[in-house]
Amino acid sequence: MSKVEMKATTMKNYKRSICSSCTHVPYCSITTYMGNISSCSEYRHYLDDNRESEYMVSEEMMGETVTMIPNKEGILS
């Protein structure tokens, strides 16, 4: 099993974490403690990879004036 596959399998255990649906998990350089994450600016849902890169805001900081990565989570609202 490759490292990426291993990490993907491990993800199934992150029931308490938004990492459980984040595409960065196989290589995330920010954290290896993915068990209980409730907020992350780098969060990227795998649904986003199938969409055009539109500006997507999140939480209490959203608007729509620049082009950035979809579904980046920001600050808890």
Next chain:
Amino acid sequence: MTTLTKTQRTQRKQGMLNNVMRQFDHAADIIQLNGNIRKILEVTNNEFVVHFPVRMDNGEVEIFTGYRVQHNNALGPYKGGLRYHPTVDIDAARALAMWMTWKTSLAGLPYGGAKGGIQLDPSKYSQEELQRITRRFTYALGDNIGPELDIPAPDVNTNPQTMAWILDTYMSTKSPAERSTNMHVVTGKPIGAGGSEGRDRATGYGVFLTIKFWAEQKKIDLRDKKFIVQGFGNVGYWAAHFLEKEGATMTAVQDAYGSIANDEGISVEKLLEYTKANKGSIQGYASAYSIENSEFFGLDCDICVPAALGNQITGKNAKKIKAYLIAEGANGPTDVGAETILLKKGIEIIPDILCNSGGVIGSYFEWLQNKNGEIWQLDEVMAKLEKKMRESFTRVFETSKERNIDMRTAAFIIAIERLEEAYVQRGIFP
């Protein structure tokens, strides 16, 4: 396979809530908060759990579970995000709702705290299904949300489009004459549907402003000061953008893909352009070199902006930190052990509850514009945000100085005292 005991599961589930409660208890002990008010603030006012059916694209009907927890409304309508994620449940919503109460109170807003969402994995549903789910959830919540009662906002996996669906559904349940008076039932709307200019940068600008105000107090010129940013999302980028505009130099960045550094400086705008063309990644940016992720927080700099996620500065790496200021753009980036080490070393921390409050203030401005039938220009929004953030920062800074406590404790004290004052003045019905 690891099997968790019931106690372990409970502890894990309540971890977030415990963390929020610990900070509350610490501040409440210091100010000797009235016991009765403490009892009120320790529990949530209302908790809604709704089960609702939605027809899927294949014709089958699926039942969803949605949550809305309203922690406290002593200062005004409940305010907080709605997230769509498998982790959404009542415990998570409670903790995050409570956090919102402190945050809105500290920011001096006429709001309380709430949180909610739907327990689902959005990747399993089409856009049309998500729209039907959102609309049906809004209908299920009914008049338990409202522009003067509880105002949801985007969160994980929800966005301005989601808010536009909620707005449209909520308005549709009202009589024609009432509909346009309900625009402020949600914030974080698309600008064309009642959203506000400047909300995209409000949190990052707020992070920058708190750094600027701190520097003013310390008589430090931000020009040529070196800063590092963890997270190059909305918050990290905008904070870096404004710091660079002020003359500071970004010398390192870490995102999900890796870490880069250049002691001579990394152009914020050029890096953003690069990430746009590189699937959002900073890796491979030519004008910087890659560094080990573990080296990031130990880099030589003046200001450190952790703007990605929680528990990044820990007892393990705190000793290596060379910055003299940490501005918490993310929620909870500094853990308890690290904070003790940093404060002992004389490193100051602008706490998350203050540092990243620009976002919710931006939301408040959107709500105000809708309520009053106004449309503010970007410069107006930014000027008002600066005024509001300055008030918050000054209160925290002065309280910290007067009581000889750290800024985090000062922030919690201010937030709780404002709530206490409201209860003392209003009394308890009947």
